[in-house]
Amino acid sequence: MVRLSDFLSEQQRRGKLRRLLPLEHPEGGRIALPQFGEMLDFSSNDYLGLSRHPRLLTAAAEAMSLFGTGAGSARLMGGNLELHRRLEAALALFKGLPAALLFGSGYLANIGIIPALVGRHDQIFADRLSHASIYDGCRLSGAQLHRFHHNDCNHLEELLQKRRGGAGQALIVVESLYSMDGDLCPLAEVVELKERYGCRLLVDEAHATGLFGPHGAGLVAEAGLAPRVDLVMGTLGKALGSYGAYVAGDREMIDYLVNRARSFIFSTALPPATTAAALAALALMVEEPELRTDLWRRVDFFKGQLTQAGIETDLGPSQIIPLPVGKSAAAALAAEELRSRGLFVVAVRPPTVPEGSARLRLSVTRHLSEGNLAEAALLLAAGLRPGQGGS
Incomplete structure (x- = not known):
């Protein structure tokens, strides 16, 4: 029988340990953690901002x-x-x-x-x-x-x-x-x-x-x-x-x-x-079809800001933007670094994605203004090392 403590220790060692974070949800595309304070939120799937x-x-x-x-x-x-x-x-x-x-x-x-x-x-x-x-x-x-x-x-x-x-x-x-x-x-x-x-x-x-x-x-x-x-x-x-x-x-x-x-x-x-x-x-x-139009305008703007900031990733046709990292531990560290800079981005690790393909997942929502998005691109450029979506 697998000991629970052994499993948790191994998950920690491999950078795969998941923890529930005590998040608070202020309005306007921001989220707060006691350790980091208020951050821009790129984790949400509330794409059109309809929950509020x-x-x-x-x-x-x-x-x-x-x-x-x-x-x-x-x-x-x-x-x-x-x-x-x-x-x-x-x-x-x-x-x-x-x-x-x-x-x-x-x-x-x-x-x-x-x-x-x-x-x-x-x-x-x-x-x-x-x-x-x-x-x-x-x-x-x-x-x-x-x-x-x-x-x-x-x-x-x-x-x-x-x-x-x-x-x-x-x-x-x-x-x-x-x-x-x-x-x-x-x-x-x-x-x-x-x-x-x-x-x-x-x-x-x-x-x-x-x-x-x-x-x-x-x-x-x-x-x-x-x-x-x-x-x-x-x-x-x-x-x-x-x-x-x-x-x-x-x-x-x-x-x-x-x-x-x-x-x-x-x-x-x-x-x-x-x-x-x-x-x-x-x-x-x-x-209100403008809800979708407004979101896609933000998506296009953010992708342009990422390109200008030298963030290298596959800017596909949707509101979801993955930043490949590779190893789980590196993805977890990158997410932690970005939180310290004021950007809440989630590290996605196996088994959610295949082994060796850990990434940071960004989703654009209508909660985020163009000012927020421009700021986020600069924070990403400053917080990511080469090989983590940076140039």
């Missing part, structure tokens, strides 16, 4: 006043509020699909959906850089897992040719926007392969929801592929500023998941306040 939007705050307060702080039980046991049904209908319309189903979180969605769709006689083809929740869902399913090189459709087709037989179900799982690399999936090519080889396709749009496509509906919608994708999953706790997750698909598929997805069946329903906040966020997606 007056419409969401008002909707959440009104729902709490009417329905209380919690739903009281699972949806199938008596926690199925009219608010939940309204949000599912709004999400289906938002995604351009017939129906939707709410889950407690993105993690709960993936570990519920995947085992509901495939079992030990079936196969899964997943991108190597898929989120941990996807891989945990794959393991729970008992299906045979085949991992293809990141965003490499040639390798995916090679695996499909070798492994995809006529018997059993086959599921392809990708993310439309990869949260630790900031790059986009070649969705059109993946859809063609899933149709050619008779597979189902699950697309995780956690970090694309609210930002890409018509009204922020995501990259599947932007590519016009919604009718050809079996299931589109997304979260409510990132760009939509609330909490929870959803999956959208055809009516029969959603009815099936109500009866098979264990993380839905056996979880308490979303609280009324977060449900109402998500409904308000979806309305804002349609009514």
Whole structure:
């Protein structure tokens, strides 16, 4: 039996020990730690700044006043509020699909959906850089897992040719926007392969929801592929500023998941306040497109500032900017140095990313002004050593 102290000591030695930080959240793109004081916050996934939007705050307060702080039980046991049904209908319309189903979180969605769709006689083809929740869902399913090189459709087709037989179900799982690399999936090519080889396709749009496509509906919608994708999953706790997750698909598929997805069946329903906040966020997606325009202006500005400051990294097409470091210990030290300079950036280490690919992950949000972003680029240039994203 592994001694807990030995495990923790080894994690410390390898620069992988995780600790919960006592963060405080002042407004305006800043965060505070007792040790460092106030810092610019580049850790948040609240991309559009909606978690503090007056419409969401008002909707959440009104729902709490009417329905209380919690739903009281699972949806199938008596926690199925009219608010939940309204949000599912709004999400289906938002995604351009017939129906939707709410889950407690993105993690709960993936570990519920995947085992509901495939079992030990079936196969899964997943991108190597898929989120941990996807891989945990794959393991729970008992299906045979085949991992293809990141965003490499040639390798995916090679695996499909070798492994995809006529018997059993086959599921392809990708993310439309990869949260630790900031790059986009070649969705059109993946859809063609899933149709050619008779597979189902699950697309995780956690970090694309609210930002890409018509009204922020995501990259599947932007590519016009919604009718050809079996299931589109997304979260409510990132760009939509609330909490929870959803999956959208055809009516029969959603009815099936109500009866098979264990993380839905056996979880308490979303609280009324977060449900109402998500409904308000979806309305804002349609009514205030300038929210997205404003964010992308900030993203472009910050990338220009990084280039001017000599920060060398892959400035991809999204709001997520990874700064490669390599070793876990070096990433942890770099994050600590930047905090001492007033910049809160998270060191992302294995198992979140593959061994040897630790990085600093920056995400741009509307909370950050152009002045904040220009300051951050200078802080990064001063705080990073060569080989840590610097020139």
